Amino acid sequence: MSNGARVGIRDVAAAAGVSVTTVSHALNEAGQLSQETRDRVKRIAGELRYSPNRLASGLRSQRSQIIGFVGDEISTTPYAGRVILGAQEAAAERGCVLMIVNSATDPGLEELEINALLQHQADGIIYARMYHQNLRVPAVLRGTPTVLLDAESGDLDLSSVVPDEVGAARTAVTHLIEAGHRRIGYLANVDDIPASIGRLAGYRQTLLDHGIQIDESLIATGDATTSGGRAVASELLNRSDRPTALFCFNDRMGMGAYQAASLAGIRIPDDLSIVSVDNFELVADALLPGLTSVELPHYEMGRWAIERLLAELDAPDPLTPDHVQMYCPLIERGSVAPPPR
Amino acid sequence: MSNGARVGIRDVAAAAGVSVTTVSHALNEAGQLSQETRDRVKRIAGELRYSPNRLASGLRSQRSQIIGFVGDEISTTPYAGRVILGAQEAAAERGCVLMIVNSATDPGLEELEINALLQHQADGIIYARMYHQNLRVPAVLRGTPTVLLDAESGDLDLSSVVPDEVGAARTAVTHLIEAGHRRIGYLANVDDIPASIGRLAGYRQTLLDHGIQIDESLIATGDATTSGGRAVASELLNRSDRPTALFCFNDRMGMGAYQAASLAGIRIPDDLSIVSVDNFELVADALLPGLTSVELPHYEMGRWAIERLLAELDAPDPLTPDHVQMYCPLIERGSVAPPPR
DNA sequence: CTGTTAGCGCCTTCAG
């Protein structure tokens, strides 16, 4: 009915002429066995195509080797894939497997889904958001080791990993300044979220650090979408004293800026340089010219979250929570050039 | 250590003054219990915040309620999210949960990952590809109920669901013809995969059905990427007898066609109409004007695969495999208009 | 209609 896991530990024991204990020890690198016995048991287990039943071992050892992954908007964002890949690869390296639920917008449903994870005895939970945010973790999670991914929680002592938003903006704006730009506009996101705040702060700081006066009229705020970016970029670009470069909240706004530039007959990068944040390849790489973008380290955050969670699970004493802001590297393509003279 | 699942079925039994059997029956809607007892047990279980241990029940009942999902390129395609969402929602409705692995390009690694699923006693497997393809299913899967998603297998009798590629092309081209176009180019994909074959066939059939002679020179083949689309679209659009409409293999090639048109000073949709396949919103919706596209039903395929798999699992006798070609709906945006006169 | 009795397959004290 199920899979071919007909052969159990006792079959191996019988075939090897030892007890089940010895087999268990040999296979789990536990106990004190002679190397010879250990090898022989392993060989025979292999020959018999023995495969452990993790329900049984989990039941007994109180370790399911399952990590629950609670994510929002898995379907609507392109980032989810890389987060999940990073998490899954890190988990696989440690003999764990991911159990994924898409936390719905409805908190009631989310609780149901988390309960399913808990019923399966997930050893721990990665609570992931696709956009950096502050949140309160659902009460059901209390008592289960949890790591926050692309999210932070004020009320609870949970480890978390988020992108270094300020640093991302600094990297982008510095790149523009180093190319010679002094008049740099910012296409900001209206939403009041950490990414908006951090990137705006990074933009300001970097200009100031380079002795560039901040011109508030060069900060245009809109929806963090292509059409939003197009709209606000148009305003900026139709001014007689338009900026020579644009830093964009994300790649979608960056794409909007391309469209606005095209509509206004402004060439990229000759007349206008653009840097954004996301490095969403399907967009950044597809634009003409390619969009230089600061990458949000989704894969790395996925890995980090799993590694941290497993470290907490393995620690004999509770670890003090760690809060990481992850570095965001610049991916250069073709949208930056020196300003037109 | 683990979660708060301290309270077990025996605690509930004690509190309710019944045996564990009665509790089990009450909670699982099994056996023959008086409605009164059933309700009382459920109430008490709720009050005690009882939560079943699915490792234990799975071990006993030989049903883990886990569906394994093995997918490729989960991280690099935007489709994965919707497939997974459809699968996960359908699974949740049936009390099941998804265990996801990203099958690497390396078959050895893939086998390892599938084995992990099997060790966790997954009741069945969804073997999913992100691009429609024919394949041989890994030998490890033999003996485990498996459903193919966006893939078909010649050598094995496994149920499968794929997009109706021919139908998708017919829908797209028919839409163009109904808008008045007769001279319709096709941006084809060089890769020799079912999608390429099916969409090309659908393009040809539809023209023929409408009495339109096929002009082979209007079929331009390139990489299924934005730059590939741009390159081949340029060829077509720089001809004096250029087509009035373009059917594109996918949205990325469609985006390339937009760029080629822009470079050539051709306006969409006034001078040129475009329809493609994918309906990848982040691109189709972001383009100016919006790209009319035939949607690949990823969410629905995810749902279908789970429902089919569960049906096979629940069937007393083996079901005869089902092979579905799923309908692809047209999503109209702004890239189609009557041909210029 | 409800309770008793065995395990599901494995790990983990304990003895030997």
Next chain:
DNA sequence: CTGAAGGCGCTAACAG
């Protein structure tokens, strides 16, 4: 260094 026994939490026969 190895083996015997008990039980993780639950369900499925069968009794009553």
